[in-house]
Each structure stands twice: as C-alpha cells, then as structure tokens.
Amino acid sequence: MLPNLDLEVVGASLPFLWTGLLFSLKLTLVAMSGGIVCGTLLALARLSSIAPLRNAAAAYVNTLRAIPLVMVILWFFLVIPLLTGKPVGAENSALITFTLFEAAFYGEIMRAGIQSVPRGQVAAARALGLTYAQSMRHVVLPQAFRNMLPLLLTQTIILFQDTSLVYAIGAKDLLKAAEVTGKNYNRPVEMYVFVALIYFAICFALSRLVRRLQARVAIVR
Amino acid sequence: MNYHWNWHIFAQQVQGGSETYADWLAAGLGWTLACALCAWLIALALGTLAGALRTTGNRVLAGAGATWVELFRNVPLLVQMFLWFFVVPELLPRELSLWVKQDMPAKEFVTATLCLGLFTSARIAEQVRAGIQALPRGQREAALALGLTTLQCYSHILLPRALRIIIAPLTSEFMNTFKNSSVAFAIGLMELTFQARQMQEDSEQGIETYLAVTLLYFLCAIIANRAMALIEARTRVPGTPG
Numbered sequence: 001m002l003p004n005l006d007l008e009v010v011g012a013s014l015p016f017l018w019t020g021l022l023f024s025l026k027l028t029l030v031a032m033s034g035g036i037v038c039g040t041l042l043a044l045a046r047l048s049s050i051a052p053l054r055n056a057a058a059a060y061v062n063t064l065r066a067i068p069l070v071m072v073i074l075w076f077f078l079v080i081p082l083l084t085g086k087p088v089g090a091e092n093s094a095l096i097t098f099t100l101f102e103a104a105f106y107g108e109i110m111r112a113g114i115q116s117v118p119r120g121q122v123a124a125a126r127a128l129g130l131t132y133a134q135s136m137r138h139v140v141l142p143q144a145f146r147n148m149l150p151l152l153l154t155q156t157i158i159l160f161q162d163t164s165l166v167y168a169i170g171a172k173d174l175l176k177a178a179e180v181t182g183k184n185y186n187r188p189v190e191m192y193v194f195v196a197l198i199y200f201a202i203c204f205a206l207s208r209l210v211r212r213l214q215a216r217v218a219i220v221r
Numbered sequence: 222m223n224y225h226w227n228w229h230i231f232a233q234q235v236q237g238g239s240e241t242y243a244d245w246l247a248a249g250l251g252w253t254l255a256c257a258l259c260a261w262l263i264a265l266a267l268g269t270l271a272g273a274l275r276t277t278g279n280r281v282l283a284g285a286g287a288t289w290v291e292l293f294r295n296v297p298l299l300v301q302m303f304l305w306f307f308v309v310p311e312l313l314p315r316e317l318s319l320w321v322k323q324d325m326p327a328k329e330f331v332t333a334t335l336c337l338g339l340f341t342s343a344r345i346a347e348q349v350r351a352g353i354q355a356l357p358r359g360q361r362e363a364a365l366a367l368g369l370t371t372l373q374c375y376s377h378i379l380l381p382r383a384l385r386i387i388i389a390p391l392t393s394e395f396m397n398t399f400k401n402s403s404v405a406f407a408i409g410l411m412e413l414t415f416q417a418r419q420m421q422e423d424s425e426q427g428i429e430t431y432l433a434v435t436l437l438y439f440l441c442a443i444i445a446n447r448a449m450a451l452i453e454a455r456t457r458v459p460g461t462p463g
Contacts (some may be wrong), residue, residue, distance in 0.1 A: 069403075168407075
C-alpha cells in the first residue's frame with residue numbers, strides 16, 4: 001500500500017539537508033586529501049628498507065583494515081578526549097577519525113601505484129644523481145598517482161558513502177539531517193527515500209565520471 | 222590521561238540485571254555471526270545470479286544485472302538499512318505491513334540480514350562477472366557446440382571455473398561481511414557493536430569494552446579468512462596451479 005506521500009516536507013527540509021550535505025562533503029574532502037597525504041607516507045614506509053618502519057606501517061594498515069569503521073569511529077570518539085583532556089565534539093572527532101582511517105586504504109592504493117612504476121625508472125633516476133626524495137617526488141610519485149587516479153577516486157566514492165556512519169556518534173551529516181527532519185515533521189518515509197536518492201545520484205554520477213577518466217588517463221607505453 | 226582500568230569488569234553484573242557484561246558480548250557475537258553468515262549465503266546466491274546475467278549477452282538480462290548492481294552499490298549501507306527497516310514495511314499491503322511492524326519474529330535480524338545480503342550481492346556480482354569474463358571465450362562456445370543449454374553451460378562449465386578464479390576477492394568480501402554487519406546496530410540488532418555501545422554506557426569502562434570487541438572482530442576476520450582458505454584448498458582442481 002503506497003502511503004500518501006507528503007512532498008512538502010521534502011521542500012521544507014532542503015536548507016537543513018544542504019547544511020548536512022555540506023558537512024558530508026567537507027568530511028569527504030578533508031579525509032580524502034589528508035588520507036592521500038598520510039597514505040602516501042604510509043606507502044613509502046611500507047616499501048622502506050628500514051625494517052621497524054616497514055613493520056609499524058604494516059601493523060597500522062592491517063589493524064585498521066580488520067576493524068569495522070563504526071568501531072574505529074567509536075574508538076576515536078572515546079580516546080581523543082582522554083588524550084587531549086577536553087571534549088572535541090562529534091564533528092572534529094569524525095574529521096580526525098576518517099583522515100586516519102582512510103590513510104590505511106589510500107596507502108594500499110598508493111603502494112600498488114608505486115610498485116606499478118617500472119624499477120628501471122628508479123634506478124635511472126638514482127643513476128642520474130637524484131636523491132631518494134627527489135626521485136620519489138619527480139619520477140615515481142607523479143606516475144604512481146596518475147596510474148592509480150581511478151582507484152583513488154573509487155575509494156573516495158566509498159568514503160563519501162561511509163561518512164553516513166558518523167551517525168554512530170551523532171555528527172550532523174546529510175543522513176542525520178534527513179533523519180531529524182523526518183522525525184520533526186513525522187514523515188520519516190519521505191525523508192529516507194529522498195536522502196537515498198541524493199546519495200544515489202551523487203555516487204552514480206561520480207562512478208560514471210571515474211569510468212570515463214579511466215579510459216583517458218591510461219598511460220600509453 | 223587519568224583513566225581507571227578495571228579488567229574485572231567483564232565478570233561483573235550489569236546494572237539492574239543478573240547477567241554479566243561477558244554475557245552481553247557473547248550474545249552480541251552470536252548475532253554478529255548469525256547475521257553475517259546468513260547474509261553471506263543470500264549474497265552468494267543472488268550475486269552469482271546477477272553477475273552471470275550480466276555476461277549472457279542478452280540485453281534485457283544484462284541490463285537487469287547492471288541495474289541490480291548500481292542500485293545496491295551507490296547507496297550507503299546505513300541508508301539501505303533504514304530503507305528496509307522504516308520504508309519497505311510501509312509499501313507492503315496493509316495486513317502484511319501490520320504483521321511485519323508488530324508480529325514478525327526477530328524483526329531486526331531479518332531486516333539487517335536481508336539488507337546486508339543484498340548489499341553484498343552487488344559486490345559479489347561484479348567479481349563473478351569479472352571471473353566469467355576472464356575465462357577463454359572458447360569454453361562457452363565449446364559447451365554450446367556440445368549441445369549444452371545456456372543454463373547447463375553456466376552451471377557445469379563457466380560458474381565452477383569462474384568461482385575458483387575469484388576466490389581471493391571473495392575471501393576479502395566474506396571478511397567485509399562481518400565488518401559491515403556492525404552497521405546493523407543502527408536499527409537495533411543487538412550485535413557486537415550495539416552491545417559495545419551499551420556496555421560502554423552501562424559500565425563506563427570504554428577502553429576495556431572496545432578492546433574486547435575489537436579483538437572479537439579480529440577473531441571473526443581470522444576465522445573467515447581460514448575458512449575460505451580451507452574451501453579454496455578443498456575445491457582446487459587437481460593439477461592446476463594454486
């Protein structure tokens with residue numbers, strides 16, 4: 001039985017949903033940029049010749065990948081105030097958590113990217129007199145990044161979907177905004193369907209974009 | 222950092238109840254295992270079907286498979302949980318709707334398992350499709366030339382080989398299913414994450430609680446990994462590299 005849908009609530013909720021969407025996007029962008037930077041460092045550590053560094057990075061990545069994201073979110077929400085001695089709020093906690101969590105995933109992608117660059121290029125760069133840092137910065141990483149761009153973006157789509165899990169600590173993202181409006185107007189059905197449509201539209205469009213990009217950025221050797 | 226450690230907390234009784242906190246976590250582990258395992262069976266069956274449909278070469282069937290995948294892949298799992306829990310019952314015929322909302326046994330479990338199963342099936346479908354496409358084209362042609370119907374060709378030739386090829390990604394997807402079942406706390410399934418939050422509030426020993434639950438999730442991941450390795454060894458075709 002299709003309930004009589006009330007589309008007015010959808011219109012009335014738009015400004016509120018917009019605020020929620022902005023937080024979801026901010027969280028996605030911060031975690032993506034922070035995650036790629038930290039992830040690249042993690043990847044370099046995992047490929048390093050220094051054993052303790054290599055093992056520490058591997059332990060970090062493997063641990064985070066084995067625990068559900070919800071648990072990681074709860075962990076940080078509990079531990080950060082204990083470490084800093086003052087409450088940081090759900091939003092800030094989410095920003096820190098997602099950056100550190102996504103670093104493990106972006107790190108594995110960057111590691112594959114670095115390994116996809118032929119070894120001869122590193123040898124050639126070092127033979128030309130470039131230091132390790134220079135050969136990474138000018139030769140290896142640009143190619144690794146380009147090779148992995150589609151995968152990095154696919155991970156970002158997953159990340160955007162996962163931001164909805166800040167529900168566990170009550171941060172005000174897109175889903176939370178929809179839920180609160182649904183409760184206030186006593187119209188949860190409309191709001192859940194509407195928010196699902198928004199997520200679908202964004203993720204579907206992005207995944208199409210990635211597929212196009214994939215065909216274009218492939219390096220012709 | 223001043224935190225009062227209390228490792229005996231697990232043996233202590235919960236506030237206003239006769240069971241211990243360890244009982245709570247054990248019950249949570251039970252629901253997590255039940256939800257993840259049942260969801261995995263649903264996901265394998267439907268995912269294999271949807272993945273195979275995409276490779277049939279029939280535009281309608283392939284389109285149905287593609288729609289299935291896009292639908293379940295582009296909406297966050299948590300949102301899908303809410304859709305199944307709050308929205309779907311409203312769309313059912315009145316009598317059924319009332320039954321689902323009021324009398325259905327283990328409502329949270331059924332909803333969460335169905336939702337997680339469908340969500341995971343979309344991911345499995347993509348892997349099955351990749352597995353079938355990785356097979357030499359001559360295999361399908363040979364099977365059809367021998368007089369096998371399309372259905373026989375898939376069930377006797379293509380799927381048995383494709384599923385063996387994709388066993389590594391399937392293993393990580395199986396492990397993901399345990400992790401993803403944690404999202405079911407949001408609709409009130411009393412699985413591990415739900416119990417962890419409840420125990421943390423009740424006992425105020427958050428670190429011990431989360432450490433124990435994290436360990437239990439680790440355990441699930443390891444067991445899932447070993448189980449798949451066992452299946453991989455058992456199903457290997459003799460004489461093939463593995």
